[in-house]
Amino acid sequence: MSSTSEPSSSDLQDFFGNYWDLFAGSILGILAFLLHINGFTYLAVLCAGLGIAAFSFTVSEIAEILAERLQEPYSSFVLTFSAVAVEILLLFMILLESTHGAHALETVKSGIISAVIVDMNVLLGIAVFVGGLRFKEQEHNEDTSSTYTTILLVASVALLVPSVLAYSQGGEQNLMNASYIIAFLLALYYMSIFIFQTKTHIHFFKATARSRIFRLRRKRAKRDEEEEEEDYLFEKLPISANLIIIFFLIFLIGIIAEIFANDGMLIANEFDISPALAGLVIAIISVSPELFTAVKAAKADQIQRVVNIAMGASTVSILLTVPILMLLSPFADVKLTLDFNSLQVGALVLTVILAWKTTDNGETNYVEGISHLMFFLAFAVIAAFYH
16 A cells, blocks of 8 residues: 555655646635735735746746757747746736826836846846855856846936936926837837847857856756656647747736735835835846746856846846837826936946946856845845835
8 A cells, every 4th residue: 555655645746846836826816816805905915926926937937948949049038038028017017006196107117127136136146156156166158248238238328318308498298208219219229139149149148168068067967857857747838838828827927916016006105115125026026937047057057048047138128128118108098207216227337337347257156146146235225215
């Protein structure tokens, strides 16, 4: 009897280990809805946030499977676009709440900037720290970080334009016009960058010869991982089916995000939580699935993938999130302008400079990871008290 019961118990554990995120997301989503309609605001927000994180983790897992079937930079695109889609959904749901007060609108602006700060300091910082402890030094293509930091610096400067014009004559109208023009320019800029990444300069985003000395180790780790997850359903599905599942999960995340935004804004107004801190929480929720993938890559000595994910997601966060939200804002009957405050723009520019300094030589170590985390913690302290 014992010999027959042991395999079933092991199979049950494996099944739960593979699909815990789907179960957790479903249960937490249902709980969030029930708590919301019954007026339990705090618990509804907690369950909604955890539910979004759980489903986002599933999205990242499926995106990782799709990424393994592609080559860089396409593999990183799958993950970053999935994560940014969740970010846009969250921010749009909060944008809908801005008709009831300016606090939600400021939270959206903070969320746009915070997504980059969390990607570049938390995600990159933790992954570089973990990888640095395990391998002492890790090497990546320095052209990758050089290109991304240049793009992000230009994008950051572009976001300054509407803020400056807000103080000119005819300020409000100039601000609105400039915001739409800058959003359009950012979208055009991203189109040129996408061609640069996928057509003319693909080699800028691939691992260099110097970092290939660990190729055998990576192949072994990948083979062991595939053997462990051979029973994982999404591993067996074709690309088209996995894409449909990702879109469906993002749709579910959007439903839960509406609860999170509605009740979250009530709590933020009740406790006078600063928009900067609220935006930071939103960014952490949307970035959390990418974080697991980045740490896993760093532990496998795939620091090139970490840099592609962190900096690629940051680039998409600005160059696509801003134009899409500007495009959607009239449908929400909201006037979204790109007049970011000094804290947001300053933190964004300093983040880009720090990332440039820690990655420009093509090598990373755990002290550079700690430096990014220290920067984030300092920003978090300001965000908590900044009004």
